[in-house]
Amino acid sequence: MRRMVDLSYILQNGMPVYPVPWSPAFEVTQLARHETEGRESRKIVVGTHCGTHIDAPRHFIPGGATVDQLPLEPFVGPATLIDFTDAKPMQEMGVSEFERRVGDQHIDRLVMRFDWSDHWSTSKYYSCQPYISEDAAHWLVKRRVQLLGMDTPQADSPKNGRGTKRDSPVHKILLEAGIIKLEYMTNLKALGTEQFELIALPLNIQEGDGSPVRCIGIIEGTGATEIAERHERSVRKFFARHGKSSLPAGEAAFSLRFLEQGVIDSFGLVTMITELEGELGVTFSAEDLQSYEFQTVGGLIAILNRLAGGG
Known part of the structure; x- marks a missing residue:
């Protein structure tokens, strides 16, 4: 789908425009109304x-x-x-x-x-x-x-x-x-x-x-496998950029308890939540963040799949 x-x-009145003389403010003015002209029409300056x-x-x-x-x-x-x-x-x-x-x-x-x-x-x-x-x-x-x-x-x-x-x-x-x-x-x-x-x-x-x-x-519509792969890539990319070490290759990463094993600290955890929500368009609930799943890399990916409807 x-x-x-x-x-x-x-585009609306009062919107920001580049602050130079050759960038005019956007203006929309109503010229015709249903009550008088039997129709609506507007003039725009853009x-x-x-x-x-x-x-x-x-x-x-x-x-x-x-x-x-x-x-x-x-x-x-x-x-x-x-x-x-x-x-x-x-x-x-x-x-x-x-x-x-x-x-x-x-x-x-x-x-x-x-x-x-x-x-x-x-x-x-x-x-x-x-x-x-x-x-x-x-x-x-x-x-x-x-x-x-x-x-x-x-x-x-x-x-x-x-x-x-x-x-x-x-x-x-x-x-x-x-x-x-x-x-x-x-x-x-x-x-x-x-x-x-x-x-x-x-x-x-x-x-x-x-x-x-x-x-x-x-x-275009994305299948569950593709969604899961995208989520794994996003998680790995985050740890590569912000973690104290990159994640192990393959499935060995899934059992890693990232906070307990010191791959990220509590500040990094907040950063991770913010970045993954922004990048993937999901929102973690309080229950998600307190769950056993959230403690491991594999569990984190599973939560992301569920939030996206991919598993």
Whole structure:
């Protein structure tokens, strides 16, 4: 069974917009009413980079392609979600960060998940976001990525705006190479999987340098075996990153009593619960956390399977 996840912000009066003069506030005004005109109609004022949107090359490249000139293929198709949720505010993501996460995969549509949408409607959303390095941007070009998505407002450092020595270099590298940038994504944690079908079609705006999109992730039905394998991968990934040691290979890991044997401490336990809930879209109950199952790696995976309906 297919599941659809909305990955775009609602366009509404008062919503955050990038704090520069050329990014107008979103406005919607009702012009016709059922009581008077017998119908409803509204006027909207919206910038080309308002809310969840794409950047066309013309945004930063003189003479670059505009929205109405772009092929449709990059906006629809298989996408891969890459986990950057351990990034700190204002942390630069370099080539090594991508190589460690992407490996040898060829990815046409790469979506970076920071969970930065948790800071939506705060000043931190724009001023402290993690970003990618210029070398990483060149790496993405060499890997022939067609579309780069993110749940941050941009790929550049917030310090590299207009009037600085380095005005938006990452934008220029990516857009010069024809890579579509999909910004202001949200709700990525609800996907619950790394592989999904992306739809992020822009409005067909003549000479458009960008456009708002209705961004959707589609997840195909997953069998119980695949769910269990995904949960095991997530648990192993957590211990590899945060545990005092990695888990043993194969089934030897399942009987490991991770807290009792000191693989993680109580602080790590809290981190594990938070990360697994966010990544897999599940919620542990008090009964789950106090159960005998929760003491071992195999029991933890079994709880995750049950919460996801996979066993």
